[in-house]
Amino acid sequence: MSLYYYTTTETMSFILKKGDIFATNISYLNDSEEYINGLKELRELLCGDKADRYVQSAQNHLAEADAYREALKKAHDIYSISFSQEKDLLSQWYMYAKESGVRLKMDMADDEELDVKVLEKEEEDKGPSLSLQSKCKKVHYYTRIGMEEDEYEKESEEIIKGIDQYVEEKSMADLDTYISAIWSGYAPYIKNYEFRQEKEVRLIFQGVSAKGKKPLVQYRNAKGVLIPYLDIYLDSGWPVTEIMVGPGRNQHSVYTSICHFVEHTDGIKVAAIDAKKSADEFVSGLGQYQILKQDCKKIPEDVDRGCSPISNRRDVLYEVLEQYMDNEKNEKKVSLVQEYLARNTYTSKNIIVRKSNVPYEF
Numbered sequence: 001m002s003l004y005y006y007t008t009t010e011t012m013s014f015i016l017k018k019g020d021i022f023a024t025n026i027s028y029l030n031d032s033e034e035y036i037n038g039l040k041e042l043r044e045l046l047c048g049d050k051a052d053r054y055v056q057s058a059q060n061h062l063a064e065a066d067a068y069r070e071a072l073k074k075a076h077d078i079y080s081i082s083f084s085q086e087k088d089l090l091s092q093w094y095m096y097a098k099e100s101g102v103r104l105k106m107d108m109a110d111d112e113e114l115d116v117k118v119l120e121k122e123e124e125d126k127g128p129s130l131s132l133q134s135k136c137k138k139v140h141y142y143t144r145i146g147m148e149e150d151e152y153e154k155e156s157e158e159i160i161k162g163i164d165q166y167v168e169e170k171s172m173a174d175l176d177t178y179i180s181a182i183w184s185g186y187a188p189y190i191k192n193y194e195f196r197q198e199k200e201v202r203l204i205f206q207g208v209s210a211k212g213k214k215p216l217v218q219y220r221n222a223k224g225v226l227i228p229y230l231d232i233y234l235d236s237g238w239p240v241t242e243i244m245v246g247p248g249r250n251q252h253s254v255y256t257s258i259c260h261f262v263e264h265t266d267g268i269k270v271a272a273i274d275a276k277k278s279a280d281e282f283v284s285g286l287g288q289y290q291i292l293k294q295d296c297k298k299i300p301e302d303v304d305r306g307c308s309p310i311s312n313r314r315d316v317l318y319e320v321l322e323q324y325m326d327n328e329k330n331e332k333k334v335s336l337v338q339e340y341l342a343r344n345t346y347t348s349k350n351i352i353v354r355k356s357n358v359p360y361e362f
Contacts, residue, residue, distance in 0.1 A: 001110050003083035003136065003201055006096035006103040009254060012243065013261065015104065019237040019269035020128075022220070023079035023205050025228040026188055030095060031195065035075050038190030041142055042183055045156055046163075053175065074184040078206060079230045083136070085199035090358050092198065093246040099362040100248035102258065105352075106239045108136050114203065117233040119216035128233040130215050134203045135169075137162070137189050141196035159190070205230060237269035241278055242352040247360040255343075255355050262347045273350040275313045279303060282317070282346040285354075289336045299324060314348050 005021070015021055026035045084092055087105065097103060108114075113135050117128035140162070142155050163186050170185065172178035188204045205215075219226040243262070245255045262268065280300045286292040299320055306316040321341070325334045343355040 001108050001136070001201075002087070003085065003106050003108055004087050004092075004103045005083050005106060006092040006101065006246075008097060008101045009258065012102050012104060012258075015238060016240065016262075016268050016270060017265065018233075019235070020231050020233045021081055021238065022229040023081045023203070023232050025076065025217075026078040026080050026204075027075050028225070028227045029080065029082075031192060033192060035078065035187055036072070037143065037192055038187035039072060039183060041144070041190055042159070042187050044144075045159060046179075046183070052160075074206075078184070078188055078204060079228075080188060080205075081203040081232065083201045083203075085138075085201060086197070088244065088356050088358060089197065090247075090360055093356065093358065093360070094362075097246045099246070100251050100254040101246045102254075103244045103246065104238075104240045105242035105244070107241050108239060111135065114234070116205075117235065118205075118230050119218075121214045121216045128231075130213055132205050132215065132232075134205055136201050136203055139189055139191045139198075139200040139202055141193045142190050143193040146193045159186075162186070162189070203232075205232070234271070236271045239271040240351065241270075241273055241281075242354065244354045244356055246356050247358045248362055251355055255353065259345050259347065259353050262349055262351050262353060268349055268351075270349075270351070275350045276304075278350045278352060279313050279317050279346060282344065282352050285344055286337065286340055289340070291330075291333060292336055295324070295333070312348065314346055314350070317346060 007015075011022075031037070083106070084103075086092060087103070092103070093101065113133050116132050116134070118130050118132055119128060120130040140155055140159050142152075142159065144152060147155070163182060166186055167173075167175075167178075167182060170178075170181075172182060175182070185204075185206070189202060191200065215230050217228050218231060219228055221227075243258055245251055245258060248254070283299045283303075284296050286299075287296045302320045302324075303313065303317050306320060307313055321337065325337055328334050328337075345353045347353060
């Protein structure tokens, strides 16, 4: 599963050099009704006749009121890292990356339980020590207002299936005991329907480890507001395979600076990248030009033939592309390859750097 993380170049440099990403407290995200909306919608769904086995358990909690208040209190202890399934979306550039920010492509295994590290509350001077686990889950865009009835019914069924899976993963067999925990655990994956273009996927952390220890909550300043967050680390680094530079007047300068940063920064901390997969993906980008689609199949084959156990796949790739342009009789094809190479770079670290195709100026 390919996920996209939109951010600033400064944050990108921390992610690549240190292998950490901030998980923001869910009460301080951009949606002003975050979590509360999810909790309300979830409460209505699980107390209705569509939820089968959850209905009686919810009603056992004094007509749901006690369970709802208990779940509402947990908002201060829930943290989120948000990704998008959209690789080049203007609203994401505008909200999170600003002018000529970046988005990082990360290749996550489907249904993978990530084992991350975070500073422990009592051990903030000793480096990452506490383990937390979370799975990437798709957000449901679900509000009764604004949705067509058939779409609402379909999404209701998907949410109930997701909750069933969540209950099984968390071993919550006794619904009467865990109904409030189910609400608070799944509500972060429900968002206002009007945000649906984001196609968001989230990693949610409840702020407490399996052994009951608490991570260190830190704060960053945003327009005078102290935003609580957890500093989340992956030992091997996050699985970044591609960096795209967003739209803006200085896009080219940012692009060249990031290429230089990737090439000349020692010890970039990212998960191991499959060089063949990455190089093939770089070539497949030529397919955006319809006239080059057939060549996207041939070029990787030539690269494979040119590689040896000691060769650098990047060098071979560029040699093949140069040879292709020298031999190609179609000037239009050559021109398009040159255009592509001016906007896309395959680095020696096997990380691809691209420019966004959105023609927008901030």
